[in-house]
Amino acid sequence: MPAETAPVLEARGLFAGYRKVPCVRDVSLDVRPGEIVVVLGPNGAGKTTTLLTMAGALPGLGGEVLWRDSPMKAALHHRVRAGLGVIPEERSVISRLSVHDNLRIGRGPIEHALELFPELRPLLRRRAGLLSGGEQRMLLTARALAADPAVLLADELSLGLAPKIVTRLMQALRGAADRGTGVLLVEQHARQALAVADRAYILQRGSLVWSGSADEARQNLRRIERAYLGQDVGA
Numbered sequence: 001m002p003a004e005t006a007p008v009l010e011a012r013g014l015f016a017g018y019r020k021v022p023c024v025r026d027v028s029l030d031v032r033p034g035e036i037v038v039v040l041g042p043n044g045a046g047k048t049t050t051l052l053t054m055a056g057a058l059p060g061l062g063g064e065v066l067w068r069d070s071p072m073k074a075a076l077h078h079r080v081r082a083g084l085g086v087i088p089e090e091r092s093v094i095s096r097l098s099v100h101d102n103l104r105i106g107r108g109p110i111e112h113a114l115e116l117f118p119e120l121r122p123l124l125r126r127r128a129g130l131l132s133g134g135e136q137r138m139l140l141t142a143r144a145l146a147a148d149p150a151v152l153l154a155d156e157l158s159l160g161l162a163p164k165i166v167t168r169l170m171q172a173l174r175g176a177a178d179r180g181t182g183v184l185l186v187e188q189h190a191r192q193a194l195a196v197a198d199r200a201y202i203l204q205r206g207s208l209v210w211s212g213s214a215d216e217a218r219q220n221l222r223r224i225e226r227a228y229l230g231q232d233v234g235a
């Protein structure tokens with residue numbers, strides 16, 4: 001992991017929330033090219049709010065978001081053009097369009113998307129709304145990664161999916177990071193995200209309570225799950 005490179009996206013003392021009430025307080029975190037950073041935390045910790053604010057989809061309430069060291073003020077679509085990819089938590093395929101047409105509205109070449117996820121090739125003519133949850137997540141991930149984004153923000157990519165598909169998606173993120181994308185991944189379930197991540201942050205009730213290398217997090221996973229994630233995984 002190229003730890004010496006400068007962050008491509010950074011939150012500095014960020015306050016974020018809804019209707020001027022912060023539910024994320026004083027959060028500082030950064031993503032560098034070529035690394036996967038995972039933000040963990042229990043339900044309601046503020047992970048999605050942090051991600052949406054860093055994406056520019058929600059206005060910040062204090063602190064700043066920096067894009068390559070400059071305050072990021074442009075609208076979300078300008079940020080996307082500048083190299084920001086976002087996979088939001090809710091399913092955002094266009095159900096009535098085919099897989100092919102969903103890929104076509106992305107910013108990257110369809111062929112590149114299909115090289116990343118050959119599983120989608122036989123599904124190209126199917127309406128996206130008929131895909132399984134896992135296939136829809138593959139479609140969204142393929143579409144986002146085909147554009148070779150400088151930064152990819154992904155929210156709960158693994159939500160409700162079988163472990164095999166989660167592993168497949170995580171490997172695709174790892175591949176993108178190895179090609180230079182900085183990946184910020186929000187996850188409630190730590191294990192599979194940490195398997196591919198370089199660094200981790202833990203949010204609890206809107207504040208950062210832990211940060212470190214993914215190695216360190218993997219080595220202390222049970223303690224972290226019990227202490228911070230509200231998951232008693234047994235002895």
Ligand SMILES: Nc1ncnc2c1ncn2[C@@H]1O[C@H](COP(=O)(O)OP(=O)(O)OP(=O)(O)O)[C@@H](O)[C@H]1O
Pocket residue numbers: 018023041042043044045046047048049050188
């Ligand atoms: N649109 C909204 N309007 C008002 N409050 C919201 C809104 N979305 C989320 N919240 C509140 O903000 C807080 C943080 O929510 P957020 O979705 O960021 O947490 P999270 O860590 O992503 O949780 P989860 O894993 O359940 O998605 C919660 O108290 C939540 O109820």
